[in-house]
Amino acid sequence: MSKKMRLDKLLANVGYGTRTDVKKIIRSGSVKVDEVVSKDPSQQVDPVEQRITVRGESLLYREFVYFMLNKPDGVVSATEDRRDSTVVDLLSEEDRAWDVFPVGRLDKDTEGLLLLTNDGKLTHSLLAPKKHIPKTYYAKIEGRVTIEDAEVFAKGVVLEDGYETMPAKLTILHTELISEIELTIYEGKYHQVKRMFEAVGKKVLYLKRLSMGNLELDPQLSLGQYRELTQEELDSLQSSQKE
Numbered sequence: 001m002s003k004k005m006r007l008d009k010l011l012a013n014v015g016y017g018t019r020t021d022v023k024k025i026i027r028s029g030s031v032k033v034d035e036v037v038s039k040d041p042s043q044q045v046d047p048v049e050q051r052i053t054v055r056g057e058s059l060l061y062r063e064f065v066y067f068m069l070n071k072p073d074g075v076v077s078a079t080e081d082r083r084d085s086t087v088v089d090l091l092s093e094e095d096r097a098w099d100v101f102p103v104g105r106l107d108k109d110t111e112g113l114l115l116l117t118n119d120g121k122l123t124h125s126l127l128a129p130k131k132h133i134p135k136t137y138y139a140k141i142e143g144r145v146t147i148e149d150a151e152v153f154a155k156g157v158v159l160e161d162g163y164e165t166m167p168a169k170l171t172i173l174h175t176e177l178i179s180e181i182e183l184t185i186y187e188g189k190y191h192q193v194k195r196m197f198e199a200v201g202k203k204v205l206y207l208k209r210l211s212m213g214n215l216e217l218d219p220q221l222s223l224g225q226y227r228e229l230t231q232e233e234l235d236s237l238q239s240s241q242k243e
Helices: 007-013 019-027 120-127 147-155 192-199 231-240
Strands: 031-033 052-054 066-071 111-117 135-142 169-174 178-185 203-212 226-228
Touching (some): 007 019, 007 031, 007 052, 111 120, 147 169, 178 192, 192 203
Antiparallel strands (some): 031 052, 135 178
């Protein structure tokens, strides 16, 4: 089901430039709505039901976008914040025009994979507690992580408030005074990874999310960089939330 939107926002969304750029295009008389020239950037249009052309070319509209972000430390998983930079601030003006929001959240000091979209239905499916979508993290831990810790995690960890987590898979990559691990969890309680390690007397020094469902962080993305999901990635992600 389509909804009406401003003509300038529509053109910005589909890649014709910033709001300023598209206003110039519209006012130049290059845009037609149902074969009638429109010079009003604020005109409400239905991109599905109406034929919109720019310089004679039909506009191809899509309702949803999906961005993979490698979230850096110090940025909050929100659309707006009075004190800190948000993940939406990392997007270009054109991409912010899609009104995307983060799927779930990563702590301010946690890096790694974060999905941004305007697809509320997919977001709800991925975050629904009963879905148990797996999320895998890489972490540096203060203290020697042991096989015993892995066994505790495999059974479920009792947190400080008495909540018992679902079984989790702890893989020890390197154990020393500062250990390196990978952890897969199937729920998303507040500060869960940090609280799980606190429950076994250890502290998370660094945390990075590597994957969510079937979606894996692109190693080519530097911190703060993002890109659109490929169709293959989107199909895989959508299949993971149906399992």
